Amino acid sequence: MKPVRTLIAIATLAAFGAGAAQAATLAEIQKAGVFRVGTEGTYPPFTYHDASGNLTGFDVDIARAIAAKLGVKVEFLEGRWDGLIAGIDADRYDAVINEVGITDARKKKYDFSEPYIASKAALIVRSDDDTIKSFADLKGKTAAQSLSSNFGQIAKDNGADLIGTDGFAQSIALVIQHRADATVNDSLSYLDFKKHKPNAPVKLVATLPNADYSGVIIAKNQPKLLAAINTALDEMKADGTYLKISQKYFGEDVSK
CATH class of the missing domain: 3.40.190.10 (Periplasmic binding protein-like II)
Structure with a gap:
């Protein structure tokens, strides 16, 4: 015992x-x-x-x-x-x-x-789209977003109509396929995507000034x-x- x-x-x-x-x-x-x-x-x-x-x-x-x-x-x-x-x-x-x-x-x-490392909310559109140059230009446009994400809320706050997705990859795909006008997403995810697919027909047109840090x-x-x-x-x-x-x-x- x-x-x-x-x-x-x-x-x-x-x-x-x-x-x-x-x-x-x-x-x-x-x-x-x-x-x-x-x-x-x-x-x-x-x-x-x-x-x-x-x-x-x-x-x-x-x-x-x-x-x-x-x-x-x-x-x-x-x-x-x-x-x-x-x-x-x-x-x-x-x-x-x-x-x-x-x-x-x-x-x-x-x-x-x-x-x-710093991450910012990035506004991503098709390479040939010159109608969206700022977050304010999302008004009346469609944005491919994870509906519960902070990025989705940013798009919504700027007047976009949201198309629900299950993450970054699907959001980018819908933009490329002309099924959405834009996506608001993680700047780091975008840089990683372009590093692996430099010829993908998308571009980053704006980022929000406030960053999230790790x-x-x-x-x-x-x-x-x-x-x-x-x-x-x-x-x-x-x-x-x-x-x-x-x-x-x-x-x-x-x-x-």
């Missing part, structure tokens, strides 16, 4: 949850020589497996570059999005690098690095680790590493 004190300790741990594991410090990460990064591996072009089965993507390359700046190797631990951030609480990862948007709600529980997310109260990650990101931008990665996946600088 276990001692009563042990049973009480186990009961107390269960009552408060086992997610209070102590996050590794920068010194511990560098001593171990490994930077553990949580990622999906199913979200191209950010984190996915190539035809050979190798993990690759924009965020994957960013993580590898950060680890190199920290002087350690990176270990990727893949998981589903809905449980990814919780892996930080359980000390499964030292960080999650997976296009995690920086929000006030998340900042209450976790710390974020400085933003390393950052490296880590446990609270790790100031040295956070500072080291931010320094790594600054050095990557200064020495050209960031731009090289950005151009590889998007054809341009997507930091702002």
Whole structure:
């Protein structure tokens, strides 16, 4: 039989949850020589497996570059999005690098690095269409949109009639097929699309000024680790590493 004190300790741990594991410090990460990064591996072009089965993507390359700046190797631990951030609480990862948007709600529980990528609402039309040059020109036009998305709401607010779709690929297809006049969508998704299909007959005519930013997310109260990650990101931008990665996946600088 276990001692009563042990049973009480186990009961107390269960009552408060086992997610209070102590996050590794920068010194511990560098001593171990490994930077553990949580990622999906199913979200191209950010984190996915190539035809050979190798993990690759924009965020994957960013993580590898950060680890190199920290002087350690990176270990990727893949998981589903809905449980990814919780892996930080359980000390499964030292960080999650997976296009995690920086929000006030998340900042209450976790710390974020400085933003390393920006996404804007982009207005996309056919290449031969000169009637839509701004969001205001959507009035009376049709827009192919995921109906529950923020992008769909932007199109609707600007007077467009919405045609429901199940995502970016279908929205672009309807525009190309003349079944919709335009789509409001993620600027990063558009850049990735044009990188793979440069001759597709669509063009970006406008973006909204306000961007959504993503950052490296880590446990609270790790100031040295956070500072080291931010320094790594600054050095990557200064020495050209960031731009090289950005151009590889998007054809341009997507930091702002």
